[in-house]
Amino acid sequence: MQHLSILPILIPLIFGAALLLPPLSKHIQRQRIAAVIGLFLLLVSACFLLFQVQTQGVHLYALGEWQPPFGIVLVADPVSVLLVALTSFLAFSVMLYAMNGQDKNGAYFHPLFMFQVMGINGAFLTGDIFNLFVFFEVLLIASYALLIHGGGKQRTQATVHYVILNLVGSSLFLFGLGIIYGTLGTLNMADLAVKVGQLQAENATLAKTGALLLLVVFGLKAAMLPLHFWLPKTYSSASAPVAALFAIMTKVGIYSIFRVYTVIFGEHxxxxxxxxxxWLWPLSLLTIAIGAIGILASPNLKILTANLVIVSSGSLLACAAISSEVATSAALYYLVHSTLVSAGLFLLADIMARQRGKAEDRFVRSRPFVQPKTLGILFAVGALSIIGMPPFSGFIGKVMILQATQSFAASLWLWPLILLGSLAALITLSRAGTTLFWRHNGNLSTESEAAKPLELTAVVLLLLASPILVIFAGDVTAYTQNAAHYLHDFQLSAYNLLPGVTP
Known part of the structure; x- marks a missing residue:
């Protein structure tokens, strides 16, 4: 069990490499079986790791027995393992959907998918900022290929924009790392947290420059205004499984902001x-506002869901700006909810688009659905949850965020924007539901195909997370409170991870 912390990285790495080699590489059915087995093992290992951290405490995994701050370390703590488990469940559900035909639109879908998951899990588990950069590059390289998977003019154009922006972001990341390392002499997060409070005045300005460069990079990943404009086009042009997996991508940037600016550049x-x-406070509020405007202007369900992701990112960034245990706990709960529900809506939009013919998922009159009742129920669950209507998890998450505001002035800014964002989602999703399910031209086409059982299973798994998060809200919020306490407790998140170093 001592190597459990590295399994979320090793499993997708091994399976991804194996999928590139014969006898798996030439047979799509074998690739599908291997991918599902690999992701199921990943999910099981992530759940075991979550249980172990909850019962036995934080696990520090030093590769090659090189102890921090000198070696490469993985830190399995309550925050990182929660997000690893979330990623593993999301990836398993999305693969169930993809193996029904979406994976045949281009080459190397399954190994790229595995490498993407490996990069995401590595970013959550690493205890070193340089290795955070390394895992960022792994997940980004895989995402470039996945985004263009299947080809097409629209995907190619979106991919070019996405690649250029992220190459610029990677360059800024390296500049920021160089400045911080030159100033503090380390890139281990726990070691940085200890040393940053001991900086002399002449070096503090340099360190601040490096830290703000990292904020730009993480803001780009998190779709923070004005670095958000790439997201709607990128997500809406990607294939459904890729867009659903990308629902966790913005959360990598948000997680990095919480980790770096709470543990390293926190109150200590x-x-x-x-x-x-x-910087975070005004930009997070503006991100919510621009996302709400985008929701109202969305012409189809995919772009609407992408703009809902922007609103959720703004809400999570506002929690990071508040920088309290209560706000972090609310953010973790809301992060799990928004990731799974938005991923489910991306998959649902694809099913609807296939059954509506040329109209696809646009909010226009079209032929009726083959499965109107099933799709209607799933759409209602997803819509009510993402809006934040009771009794779904979106309501609990948004109430927790509103309660986390520490002052009247903060409440005066955040409350109206959160509520107006929900109102914009309510108006647009109500209009969308009316148009998609009630306004029809002609009769059901004989060319339309019903969604396959595994496709519906994947959507149900993702959307079912919302009522489950409500049923077990007490246990989930207790866990998120513990995770938030760990992140904000300087003794636990820094000194506890440095052998031989005492406060």
């Missing part, structure tokens, strides 16, 4: 304490 950081807050 002296002159650099809470340096991200003056």
């Amino acid at each position: 950081a002296g002159e650099l304490a809470n340096i991200a807050t003056p």
Whole structure:
């Protein structure tokens, strides 16, 4: 069990490499079986890791027995293992959907999918900022190929924009890392957290420059305004399984902001304490506002869902700006909810588009669905949850975020924007549901195909997370509170991970 922390990285790496080799590479059915087995093993290992961390505490995995801050370390703590389990469940559900035909539209879908999952899990587990950069590059390289999977003019154009922006982001990431390493002499997160409070005044400005460069990079990944404009076009042009998996991508940037600006540049950081807050607070509010406007202007269900992702990112960034245990706990709960429900809506939009012919998922009159009752129920569950209507998890998540505001002034800004964002979603999704299910031209086409059982299973698994998060809300919020306490407790998140170092 001592190697359990590295399994979420090793499993997709091994299966991804095996899928590139004979006898798996030439047979799509064998690839599908291997991919599902690999992702199921990943999900099981992630659940075991989550249980182990909850019962036995944080697990530090030092590769090659090189202890921090000198070696490469993985840190399995309550925050990282929660997100690894979330990624594993999301990837397993999405693969069930993809193996019904979406994976045949281009080459190497399954190994790329595995490498993408490996990069995401590595970004969550790493205890070193340089290795965070490495895993960022792994997941980005895989995402470039997955985004263009299947070809087409629209996907090619979106991929070019996406690649250029992320190459610029990677360059800024390296500049920021170089400045921080040159100033503090380390890139281990726990070691940085200890040393940043000991900086002399002449070096503090340099360290601040590096930290703000990292904020730009993480803001790009998290779709924070004004770095959000790539997301709607990118997500809406990708194939359904890729868009659903990308629902976790913005959360990697948000997680990095929480990790770096709470653990390293938190309240203990002296002159650099809470340096991200003056930037995060106004930009998070503007991100919610621009996302709400995008929701109202969305012409189809895929772009609408992409704009809902922007609103959720803005809400999570606002929690990061508040920078309290209560806000972090609310963010973790809302992060799980928004990731799974938005992924489910991406898959549902694809099923609807296939059954509506040329109209696809646009909000226009078209032929009726083959499975109107099934799709209607799934759409209602997803819509009510993402809007934040009771009794679904979106309501609990948004109430937790609203309650996390620490002052009247903060409430005066955040509450109206959260509520107006929900109102915009309510109006647009109500209009969408009316048009998609009630306004029809002609009769049911004989060319339309019903969604396959595994496709519906995948959507149900993702959307079912919303009522489950409500049923077990007490246990889930207790866990998120514990995870938030760990992240904000400097003794636990920093000194506890440095052998031989005491406060």
